[in-house]
Amino acid sequence: MITFEALGLDETLVKATSALGFEHPTPIQEKAIPVLLSGTKDLIGLAQTGTGKTAAFSLPLLQLINPNQKYPQALIVCPTRELCLQIVHEIELFKKFKQQIQVVAVYGGSSIGLQIRDLKKGVHIVVATPGRLIDLIERKAIQLDQISYVVLDEADEMLNMGFKDDIEFILENTPKRESTWLFSATMPPEIKRVSKKYMHEPFEITVGKVNTANKNIDHQYYVVNAHHKYEALKRLIDFNPGIYGIIFTRTKADAQTISEKLTRDGYDIDALHGDLSQQQRDKVMGEFREKSLQLLVATDVAARGIDVKEITHVINYDLPDDTEVYTHRSGRTGRAGSTGICMSLVHTKEIYKIRSIEKLVQSPFHKLELPSGxxxxxxxxxxxxxxxxxxxxxxxxxxxxxxxxxxxxxxxxxxxxxxxxxxxxxxxxxxxxENAEDLNVREARRDKRDNQTRNTNFSEKSRSRNYEKSNHAANSDTTRLFINLGSKDGFYKASFLQFILDMSELKKDVLGRIDLREMNSWIEIEKKSASKMIKALDGKNYRGRKIRMNEAN
Incomplete structure (x- = not known):
């Protein structure tokens, strides 16, 4: 097998990898490092989370940096504070024998004054989240005009979170960069557009098939009635005594509710969602990493950038609306060669979603029975x-x-x-x-539904076409809302759905068709829930822009 030395890394970096117990590079490292060491080649690396991407770009940077030049030479941009700190931690390990190279993390939710002070001391590598970096640029507290290397880590996540304009602003403010390295788990159209505009003939590397799931993960699903969902969740937790995992919900309200109920029932658990302050978030994550908490309940937005080792289980209390999000959720477990389990609680009408995800990740899903008492x-x-x-x-x-x-x-x-x-x-x-009821949806009760389930996907498409033919006519129980946000604000359909549900704390069930346009959008919603959504969003600010929402009629 190939060694790190054979990739062209210098003696100090090879020594550092050996000290960490790394004998052989991962596939993404083996393919990327020799290309990046040239320092002049743009690169797009497609690989799932947990495949060793941080080392793939960190090791070449440490070799290319000139420690005698006391100004920022490399910039790493990532979506969240947690990932920012994780990258800095790993770079510190890799530069064990290159202590003269200085690394600084800049991110929101922490003192900008202290970060400016650290920057003034003289740094070589800056690891930043987009919002805080732009704040520093506008304050003229950081100089990027001598940046030679720009790394965009978890690029798809940054675009999904609405950082497209921020990324373009950052790239425009690094005019002397010699190369741009983009790492992503998926390759949505937005990334293609950014790469075409700001990268020159990038070298592309794909490790495994894009969107395929980790083969070390066992994908399981349990069919359960909606009113038994919480009991089913408790039963799965109790059936796995050594569980250390994350439970994913669709909205922050669900995350908080489930966390409170499980806490009352005696479980070591807490919630992670958008309403938490940075201090609260740090406290929860600290307790989870130290395993004071056995479980974490989180929304997709709040969980981005979390990298915790040894997670045994991921539980989808709600299936994600965007099937690509499933790969990000399941990828939290089964890392570094260990095995993991991803369990999903589904309603009979959601079986078609399981089939869609199964095709996407190209891995079989196992239908299991919920354990008895x-x-x-x-x-x-x-x-x-x-x-x-x-x-x-x-x-x-x-x-x-x-x-x-x-x-x-x-x-x-x-x-x-x-x-x-x-x-x-x-x-x-x-x-x-002792007298626990059977929570499984029995086959006898599902006979009539089976034929419907097989064709659900087709039926959904038919309903969609019929909807369009009827000129989006809403029934008597629904109305349509207008909102002045659209794809130009960095949204794609799933992230927009997550945003409006998080803001309004409504359930997805109250929504119908969402028509996402470039500058604005239309939302079909139950009439009784319309006023709550308008009240929650109208007049609020999104990225410095005032939101306007009203009934389309």
């Missing part, structure tokens, strides 16, 4: 026995108490002791699950 108790019991047997009792401190224990339990048999331990540990579980 007895199954859950049995699984918890076995896990407890394993934990009991693996407990370390080598510490001499316990020796002092052993004679007391022998005396206390002298008249009690070993079987009685074990029974009492089991009762103490499992009383809550046994009471809760």
């Amino acid at each position: 007895k199954d859950v108790c049995r699984k918890q019991f076995y896990a407890f026995m394993d934990k009991l047997l693996q407990t370390d009792v080598s510490d001499d401190r316990y020796a002092t108490y052993v004679p007391m224990l022998r005396e206390k339990f002298a008249d009690i048999t070993k079987e009685e002791v074990l029974t009492r331990i089991a009762a103490l540990e499992f009383d809550r579980f046994l009471k809760y699950y």
Whole structure:
């Protein structure tokens, strides 16, 4: 197998990778590093999250930087604070034997004064989120006129989050860059347009098939009725005693509600959504990384840029509306060669979505039955026995108490002791699950629906065509809303849907057709929910622009 040295990296960087235990480069590193070391070639690297992209661009940058020139020579732009800090952390590890190279992270939610002070000390590599970087440019607190290398990491995520104009502004303010390196998990049209405008004959690398899921992930789905959804979620959590994962919901309101309910039910869990301050977000993420929290409930927007190792499970409480988002969710687990599980709770009418996602990620989905109450108790019991047997009792401190224990339990048999331990540990579980109902949607009840399910996708398309033929005529229970936001504001359909749902805290069920245009959009919505949406959005600001929303009629 090829080594890092064979890729052309200098001795200090090879030594650093060895110190970290990296013996051989990943596919994206093997293909990208030799190209990037030239320093003059634009590159587009397409690879899923967790494939080693950070090292693929960080190692060449560390070799190309001139430490004697005390000004920013490389700029790395990424979508979120978490990813920004993660990249800086990894670069610090790689430059173990190049300590003279200075790296600074600049991002929102933290003191801009302190960041300006760090920049003034003299830096070589700046890692930034778009908003904070532009703020610094406009304050003339950072000089980008000597930047030679620009890296756009998670480019598709930045475009999905509405940073298209910001990215173009940043590229226009780095006129002397020798090369632009763009890394992305997907290749939407927006990225093609940006690359065509700002890159010169970029070298393209694709690792695996674009949009395919990690083969180390087991994709599972469970068919459940809507009114049993929360109970099904609890049952899946209880059936996996060692679970350490993320639960994805469609809206921030759902994330908060589920988090509060699970907390009341005794689970170590918290929510991550757009209403949290940066301080609150940092606290939640810190507790999750330290495993003080077993689970995190998050929306797609809030979870972007999270990179936490050893996540065992991802649970889709709601399937995403955009099938491409599924690959980003599932990619949170099964990293660095480990295996992971992605579970989805679906309604019978959503089976067609599973088939669509299955085609997209090119990986089979397994339909499983929700465990019974007895199954859950049995699984918890076995896990407890394993934990009991693996407990370390080598510490001499316990020796002092052993004679007391022998005396206390002298008249009690070993079987009685074990029974009492089991009762103490499992009383809550046994009471809760003793008469638990079957949550599975039984086949007999689904016979009539099966034929409908097979053709749901076709029916959806037919309904869409009929809708257009009827000139978008809304029924008597719905109305149409106008909003002065569109694709020019950086939205695509799924991100726009997420935005209006997050702002209004309404359920997707109240919405009908969304007609996203360049400058504005039209939304079909239940009449009883229209006023709530208008109140939530009309007059608010989006990226410095006042939102106008009213009934289209």
